[in-house]
Amino acid sequence: MTGLRLDRMIWLALPAVAYLVIVYALPLLWLLGRSVTGPDGFTLAQFTDFFADPFSWRVMGNTLRIAFWVTLVALVIGYPVAIAMARARGLMQVLLLVAMILPLSIGVVVKAFAWQIVLRRDGVISQGLVASGIWSEPQRLLFTEAGLILGATNVFLPFMILPIYSVVKLIDPRLTEAGATLGASPLYRFRKILLPLTLPGIVSGSAFVFSMSVSMFVIPSLLIGDRFQTLATLTGRSYLLMRNEALGSTTAVILLVIAVSIVVVSTWLSKRIGRSL
Amino acid sequence: MNSDQAFLEIRQASKSFGVAKVLDGVDLAVAKGEFVSLLGPSGCGKTTLLRIVAGLLSADRGHVMLDGADISARPPHHRDVGVVFQSYALFPHLTVAENVAFGLHAKGASTSSIQPTVAKFLDLVHMAAFADRSVKALSGGQQQRVAVARALAVGPKLLLLDEPFSALDRKLRETMQIELKRLLRELGTTAVFVTHDQDEALIMSDRIAVMNAGLIEQLDTPDAIYRRPATAFALEFVGLSTRLKGKVLAAEGDGGLVIETAFGIIRANGHYLPGSAVLVGVRPERMAFGVREGANTVHASVRDIVFQGSRIQAHVVSADDEPFLIETGGELPAGLAPGQHVPVSWAMSDTLVYPAGATP
Numbered sequence: 180m181t182g183l184r185l186d187r188m189i190w191l192a193l194p195a196v197a198y199l200v201i202v203y204a205l206p207l208l209w210l211l212g213r214s215v216t217g218p219d220g221f222t223l224a225q226f227t228d229f230f231a232d233p234f235s236w237r238v239m240g241n242t243l244r245i246a247f248w249v250t251l252v253a254l255v256i257g258y259p260v261a262i263a264m265a266r267a268r269g270l271m272q273v274l275l276l277v278a279m280i281l282p283l284s285i286g287v288v289v290k291a292f293a294w295q296i297v298l299r300r301d302g303v304i305s306q307g308l309v310a311s312g313i314w315s316e317p318q319r320l321l322f323t324e325a326g327l328i329l330g331a332t333n334v335f336l337p338f339m340i341l342p343i344y345s346v347v348k349l350i351d352p353r354l355t356e357a358g359a360t361l362g363a364s365p366l367y368r369f370r371k372i373l374l375p376l377t378l379p380g381i382v383s384g385s386a387f388v389f390s391m392s393v394s395m396f397v398i399p400s401l402l403i404g405d406r407f408q409t410l411a412t413l414t415g416r417s418y419l420l421m422r423n424e425a426l427g428s429t430t431a432v433i434l435l436v437i438a439v440s441i442v443v444v445s446t447w448l449s450k451r452i453g454r455s456l
Numbered sequence: 457m458n459s460d461q462a463f464l465e466i467r468q469a470s471k472s473f474g475v476a477k478v479l480d481g482v483d484l485a486v487a488k489g490e491f492v493s494l495l496g497p498s499g500c501g502k503t504t505l506l507r508i509v510a511g512l513l514s515a516d517r518g519h520v521m522l523d524g525a526d527i528s529a530r531p532p533h534h535r536d537v538g539v540v541f542q543s544y545a546l547f548p549h550l551t552v553a554e555n556v557a558f559g560l561h562a563k564g565a566s567t568s569s570i571q572p573t574v575a576k577f578l579d580l581v582h583m584a585a586f587a588d589r590s591v592k593a594l595s596g597g598q599q600q601r602v603a604v605a606r607a608l609a610v611g612p613k614l615l616l617l618d619e620p621f622s623a624l625d626r627k628l629r630e631t632m633q634i635e636l637k638r639l640l641r642e643l644g645t646t647a648v649f650v651t652h653d654q655d656e657a658l659i660m661s662d663r664i665a666v667m668n669a670g671l672i673e674q675l676d677t678p679d680a681i682y683r684r685p686a687t688a689f690a691l692e693f694v695g696l697s698t699r700l701k702g703k704v705l706a707a708e709g710d711g712g713l714v715i716e717t718a719f720g721i722i723r724a725n726g727h728y729l730p731g732s733a734v735l736v737g738v739r740p741e742r743m744a745f746g747v748r749e750g751a752n753t754v755h756a757s758v759r760d761i762v763f764q765g766s767r768i769q770a771h772v773v774s775a776d777d778e779p780f781l782i783e784t785g786g787e788l789p790a791g792l793a794p795g796q797h798v799p800v801s802w803a804m805s806d807t808l809v810y811p812a813g814a815t816p
Contacts (some may be wrong), residue, residue, distance in 0.1 A: 353545035356512050359532035360539040361559030362610055371558070375549050 207435075214428035225429045239433070242409040245324065245399070246392035249331045253339040253388045254381065256332070261343035261380070262373070266352065279337050287334055291401040294330035295321055298402070327403045334398060335391050339384040346380030347373075379449045386445035390438050410434045462521070463488035463646055464509070464614055469518035471504050478504045480670035481518070486646060491637065493649045493657040496667035497693065502650045505667075506616050509648065511535045523613050533562075538612030542619045544603040546591040552602050553578065553587040559610035577605040580639060597628050604636065608643065615640070617649045621656060633659050654694045658682065666690045682739075688810040691737045698743075698780035700736045701812060704728045713809065718778045719754040724807035733812035740769070740783035742806040745792065751801040756780075758796050761788065772800065 217224055229235045264275045282290075297303055298321040308314040320326035350373070358368040396411045408416070410430050417427030462485035471479040479501045486492045494502040507513035509520055511532035519528045527535050546555050553574050560570045578584045581601035586594065591602060600620055607615060620636075621629045637660050640647050651657050657664045658678045665675045666689070674686035685691035692699065702717035707730055715722045717736055728734055747753050756772040759779070770782045770792075782800060792798065 351543060351545055353541050353543055354547060356510075356532070357539065357541060357545035357547075357606075358558070358562070359512070360510055360535075360537060360612075361562055361606065362533050362536075363559070363562035364533055367562050371562075372547060 210428050210431055213424060214432045225425050229426070229429050229433075238408045238410060238413050241407060242393055242411070245327060245331070245409065246389050248328045249335060249392040250339075250385050250389045252328060252332045253336050254385060257336055257339035257384065258343060258381070261340045262347055264340070264344050265347035279340055283337055287397050288401070290334055291330060291398050294326070294333070294402055298326040298329070321402065322404050322406075324403065324407070327399055327407075330402045331392055331395060331398050335388045338387040338391065342384040342387065343377055343380035346377050350376050378452045382445050382449045382452065386441050390441045393437055393441075394434055410437075461487055463490075463523060464648070465521040466505070466509065467519045467521070469505060469508055469515045469520070471501070471508065471513070471515050478670055479508075479515070482670070482672055484665060484672060484675070486648060488646055489644045491640060491647045491649065491660060491662045493651055493661040493664045494667055495651055495654060495657040495664050495694070497652055500667040501670040502667050503618060506539075506618055506648065506650050509614070510537050510539050510616055536613040538607035538610065538615045540600075540603045540607050540615070540617045540620045542622060544599045544620075546599055546602055546606070548592055550591065551587070552583060552589050552591055552594070555591055555602055556606045556609050558606065563610060573609055577609045580608075581605045596623050597632060600624065600632060604639070608645065613646065615645050615647045617647060619651055621651075621653075629656075630659075636660070658694070666693060668693070685737075685808065688735050688737070691808060691810065696740050696781060696783070697737045698740065700778065702734050702736045704730050704732045704734055706730055712804075715809070718776055719774050722752045722807060723804050724809045725805060726809040728809065728811075735810045735812045737808040737810070738802050738806060740781040741785070743782045743800055743802045744784070745782070745789050745798050745800060747799045748801045748803075751803050752807060753799050753801040756798060756800050758792060758794050758798060760794060761792065
């Protein structure tokens with residue numbers, strides 16, 4: 180009886196499935212096909228050409244390096260925030276949640292332009308560092324890797340905080356108290372209780388931020404410019420500027436492979452951690 | 457007890473949360489090896505007091521002395537005070553043995569000494585067979601045993617227990633209570649136990665502190681608390697009782713009182729001025745059917761007879777509809793049935809008198 184009902188319920192998903200197949204899966208298949216099709220039919224030449232070019236390796240290096248730093252900075256900043264949010268009570272918790280979610284309603288383009296102003300030679304960061312004596316003269320952070328990492332971290336931070344927050348929320352606060360009454364110092368409690376129990380949140384938050392950083396397009400376009408290419412910006416340029424569909428589909432497929440591997444690895448990691456917890 | 461003998465001594469502990477005063481200058485002294493319960497309704501401050509002793513909460517005023525040292529300013533991990541939490545708070549990512557070993561590792565015990573200590577305490581709580589299990593796979597009673605073993609394994613000077621039986625079913629609870637009391641006595645552990653369950657407190661404690669509204673109303677042995685509650689609150693909170701409002705008509709020279717109540721004239725012992733409003737209390741098992749010479753007697757009619765296995769309760773009402781309870785472990789008068797009118801009597805010395813106006 181319930182089986183029959185469930186079967187019928189599945190049809191409710193039909194519109195969404197049809198939509199995804201038409202506008203997502205089919206173009207994706209076309210893209211995959213295009214990346215292995217040459218003038219004479221099937222070929223892997225586009226991939227071998229791509230990997231033979233040192234420029235390609237620099238682009239992949241740029242992509243992964245930026246994504247790594249954005250993920251690391253977001254984790255270092257986001258982890259304590261997630262703990263504070265999960266342990267805060269009443270009005271304080273509401274304020275923290277609003278402070279984190281409200282910026283999500285501002286578009287990425289608007290944020291990136293705002294960061295352009297902040298990162299300029301006469302922007303607030305430069306002025307602040309000069310005023311505090313850390314820098315001897317104003318410097319431009321815009322169009323540097325540091326500027327890109329700062330801006331991208333700001334945009335993706337909520338996606339690090341939320342998964343960790345939801346994991347901490349489920350941890351009994353008595354656990355760290357119990358650790359304390361057993362003679363464990365605050366650092367020991369963090370290492371042996373909080374850190375292992377929040378690992379699933381760290382894994383999924385990092386996977387979110389890393390995969391979004393790998394494929395971001397607007398933020399690097401506005402904050403670092405054309406001299407610095409990532410797989411995503413190169414894909415965009417190939418299609419939009421160079422009209423080079425062969426290169427564009429190749430880099431797009433490589434991006435896809437990276438994104439899928441992140442999902443697979445992080446799912447496997449959190450399952451593994453989940454089992455041992 | 458004087459303070460020279462006290463192993464744990466709490467002096468003038470006070471705590472407010474916002475405008476709510478939770479502890480109002482509590483003093484408590486516990487001797488070495490003693491088992492003391494903090495008994496009271498929720499919100500009386502008992503858990504707050506326990507958390508202050510453990511260092512998980514700081515008092516607004518007052519001091520906590522343990523084994524001759526003032527530990528008020530020490531963080532919880534430097535206090536040598538173990539806690540068994542109501543939720544047990546076992547570490548879900550560790551096995552049973554790893555949970556028990558946690559404190560030993562944290563305190564930097566040598567690896568060779570940890571394993572035998574863990575084995576010893578798991579053995580004491582009958583959990584040796586579960587050493588390598590995940591704590592998530594354990595039943596409530598088993599989790600509680602692990603929590604006790606974990607707290608005791610580090611050899612705390614004092615063990616605090618925060619309602620550790622409340623999640624267990626009644627039958628298991630009674631077994632665990634007796635088992636835990638025996639274990640703590642064998643180990644000579646000093647323990648402070650928080651509970652709102654009077655039966656639990658009566659079964660387990662050497663002494664009970666009855667708490668109400670941020671103060672200890674009475675601190676005495678279970679026997680004394682039950683037989684001679686110091687306040688109307690202690691009478692109401694511990695055990696069953698019939699309570700009546702009354703007015704002192706006459707005070708005799710030898711401490712005898714004549715009190716007018718809804719039951720008629722009652723005689724009791726106490727020192728009150730004629731005209732004072734009082735509260736009169738009687739325990740149900742001190743009352744008996746029939747008339748006795750020199751005892752207080754009330755004429756009542758039987759409403760219900762409730763058979764409870766080892767004891768029988770009779771619900772009766774007085775002539776002017778005041779309900780009360782009689783309890784007997786033995787036999788009821790032959791042929792007693794609901795609707796019958798019978799005299800009920802109790803000794804003058806079993807009549808407890810408190811100033812009225814306090815908690816009824």
